[in-house]
Amino acid sequence: MLPLLELFFCMIFLSHTEIIISHGKESCSSSCGSLQNIRYPFHLRGDPAKCGGSDFELNCESNNAILDIQKNKFYVKDISYHESIITLVDVGMPHDNCSLPVRSINWDDFKQPFFFGFYHQRQATFINCSIKVDSPSYEIVPCLSKNNSTIYVIFQAFSVGDIPVNCYVLCTILMTENLQLSIFDQLKQGFRLDWFIPLINSSPDAIRYCAEESGPPANFGYIFVALWPILSEIEFLSCLYGQQYNHSKLTFYAAVVIIFVLDITLAMLGTNMLSFNL
Ligand SMILES: *[C@@H]1O[C@H](CO)[C@@H](O)[C@H](O)[C@H]1NC(C)=O
Ligand SMILES: *[C@@H]1O[C@H](CO)[C@@H](O)[C@H](O)[C@H]1NC(C)=O
Ligand SMILES: *[C@@H]1O[C@H](CO)[C@@H](O)[C@H](O)[C@H]1NC(C)=O
Ligand SMILES: *[C@@H]1O[C@H](CO)[C@@H](O)[C@H](O)[C@H]1NC(C)=O
Numbered sequence: 314m315l316p317l318l319e320l321f322f323c324m325i326f327l328s329h330t331e332i333i334i335s336h337g338k339e340s341c342s343s344s345c346g347s348l349q350n351i352r353y354p355f356h357l358r359g360d361p362a363k364c365g366g367s368d369f370e371l372n373c374e375s376n377n378a379i380l381d382i383q384k385n386k387f388y389v390k391d392i393s394y395h396e397s398i399i400t401l402v403d404v405g406m407p408h409d410n411c412s413l414p415v416r417s418i419n420w421d422d423f424k425q426p427f428f429f430g431f432y433h434q435r436q437a438t439f440i441n442c443s444i445k446v447d448s449p450s451y452e453i454v455p456c457l458s459k460n461n462s463t464i465y466v467i468f469q470a471f472s473v474g475d476i477p478v479n480c481y482v483l484c485t486i487l488m489t490e491n492l493q494l495s496i497f498d499q500l501k502q503g504f505r506l507d508w509f510i511p512l513i514n515s516s517p518d519a520i521r522y523c524a525e526e527s528g529p530p531a532n533f534g535y536i537f538v539a540l541w542p543i544l545s546e547i548e549f550l551s552c553l554y555g556q557q558y559n560h561s562k563l564t565f566y567a568a569v570v571i572i573f574v575l576d577i578t579l580a581m582l583g584t585n586m587l588s589f590n591l
Contacts, residue, residue, distance in 0.1 A: 341365075346376030348389055354510050355392055362526045362548050363555050366511070368426055379404065382423055390503055399427070402503035403486070410497050411456035413439055417484045418504075420471070427506045431470055434489050434504055437496065438473040440465050442480035454496065466496055516564045523552035546572050 341364035342357040343349070351357065351371065356364035358372045371378040371389060378389040380401065387401035405415035420429040420436060439454070442463045450467055457464035464483070467473055476482065487504035494502070511522075527548035550572065553565045 342373075345371060345373035345378040348378040348392070350392060350394070351378070352394065362552050366522070366526060368511075369508075382427060385418065385422060388503075397508050398505045399508055400489075400503050400505050402501065406500060406503075408501070410495070412497070413457070414484050414486045414500060418487050419485055420487060423506060425509075426511050427508050429487060430505070430507045434487065435468045436470070436473075436485055437488050437500070438467045438469065438485045439483040440467065440476055440480045441483050442477065444477070444479040446477055446480065452496075519553060519564060520568075523549050526552050543576075546576075 341351075341353070341360045343351050345351065345357060348371075354365035354369040355371060356369060357378075358370050371380055373379075380387050380389050380399070386404040388404055389399060390402055391400040393399070403414060403416070403418055407413075407415070420431075423429055439457075440451075442465060443461060445463055446465060450469075451465040452467070454464040454466055465480075467476075473482070473485070486500060488499050489502060489504050491499050491502060527545045550565070550568060553568055
């Protein structure tokens with residue numbers, strides 16, 4: 314009876330060790346298509362947790378890096394780590410020279426850790442008017458205008474304000490100003506968001522953050538399903554170890570001790586119940 318149990322725990326221990334070793338070897342992806350400079354906190358879906366949090370996860374689809382923010386999807390054109398700026402284009406942005414964006418993107422569609430900075434950037438609102446409007450801030454879009462409907466684009470900071478009664482809003486989109494280009498080429502260049510790495514400066518923050526980061530694994534076969542509590546523990550501890558703030562080492566060692574004691578207790582309970590049954 315005992316040798317059998319010993320063998321059982323030995324197997325668990327060995328796979329445990331093997332996972333730790335292979336886990337340590339896993340590296341973060343660095344490119345997707347033309348986006349060559351992917352690094353922390355940005356990473357590709359499927360990379361280990363140490364490569365960055367879920368807010369910075371890119372999905373590499375047919376050589377395009379795609380970032381999801383609040384249910385909207387964007388192509389990632391560029392990441393500046395130095396300026397903490399990411400350049401995005403809505404995945405629905407038409408490629409031709411005279412089509413409106415398929416949906417509106419507003420400056421307040423973003424949440425931490427991303428935000429829209431108005432420096433050198435604008436919101437463009439397209440309106441459709443059944444009359445001609447004479448206003449210096451209304452720019453005609455000739456290729457979309459027809460006999461009785463004139464399309465205008467208005468550039469504004471926060472809000473378009475009142476529009477004439479004979480007009481209605483088609484869409485609002487964010488863009489980076491580039492006066493050399495046509496309005497449609499500017500739209501295709503996308504816009505820029507500032508990003509920052511969320512500050513974790515307390516033990517509860519770190520524990521909450523790491524607990525969220527170490528959910529059930531997505532890439533393991535059914536053999537590992539039984540082991541996922543152990544994998545999560547490792548994931549959690551390695552995340553905690555990676556947090557850079559004053560008390561992190563103490564929290565890390567405390568977590569190691571608590572998880573170790575819990576595991577031993579559970580293992581002993583399991584052994585007792587097993588011997589009781591046998
Ligand atoms: C858009 O216009 C540019 C020149 O302004 C041209 O080179 C390009 O081929 C056009 N693209 C499409 C899809 O029509
Ligand atoms: C503008 O509105 C008119 C009348 O409702 C419509 O026929 C036309 O297609 C609209 N133009 C655009 C670009 O949506
Ligand atoms: C408006 O359309 C009619 C016919 O569709 C055309 O004869 C006329 O020249 C157009 N007017 C303008 C200002 O384009
Ligand atoms: C434009 O509007 C005028 C008067 O509102 C109307 O007579 C004309 O048929 C319209 N033209 C088109 C092409 O819709």
